[in-house]
């Protein structure tokens with residue numbers, strides 16, 4: 001589904017946020033990305049969606065090179081990729097349902113967005129997405145009246161309304177309590193298993209990565225230092241990712 005080929009990104013001279021990263025993600029899989037703070041996890045997800053341009057390397061999504069495609073092709077690809085962020089990125093004054101429809105705004109005339117007059121079929125899709133994340137009952141509540149866990153599930157429902165086939169989740173449970181974190185990750189896992197949505201999820205907690213993912217990638221200082229099936233992940237793998245290496 002997505003192939004990353006020798007991707008390098010540097011924000012400032014002599015310091016690499018990503019260094020020559022290569023890997024492939026197969027469809028319908030749940031990949032966790034682990035790495036210490038500042039290791040490059042967010043930069044990687046941003047590069048996948050082309051919100052950040054890599055300096056070198058290629059990113060293929062469903063056979064199309066996103067680093068060298070037209071604006072129209074990139075827009076088409078982006079309709080199938082959704083980002084779910086730590087801080088939910090909802091419009092606080094809009095309802096849960098309106099936030100879900102936010103994923104489809106690029107396809108709607110401006111007047112519909114400004115006046116919140118959405119086509120009936122889109123409203124049905126938004127409501128169906130909220131039902132899939134078990135939040136139908138809060139469809140007409142403002143986002144800022146929802147709990148953190150509910151807001152994150154609305155963000156996931158927005159990805160579903162958009163009909164995303166790939167969800168890039170950037171530390172989606174970082175601001176949630178442990179129990180709610182499991183609710184959100186169980187939801188992502190079930191979307192992967194039951195609906196075939198591919199998930200790439202940045203995480204800080206090793207135990208959550210081992211519980212929910214199929215595969216773990218480890219990044220240290222912008223380099224891919226680990227790529228294992230989750231059932232093979234061991235304590236020594238954790239050391240590889242998190243222990244600072246001595247410079248020779």
Ligand SMILES: Nc1ncnc2c1ncn2[C@@H]1O[C@H](COP(=O)(O)OP(=O)(O)OP(=O)(O)O)[C@@H](O)[C@H]1O
Nearest residue numbers: 011012016017035036037038039040041042043044
């Ligand atoms: N917009 C930016 N401008 C300059 N440097 C940046 C920018 N974004 C990230 N960096 C730097 O790139 C490196 C990787 O950052 P990134 O946010 O990708 O790491 P991360 O693994 O997601 O960290 P965290 O787990 O703390 O979110 C860090 O050194 C960071 O300071």
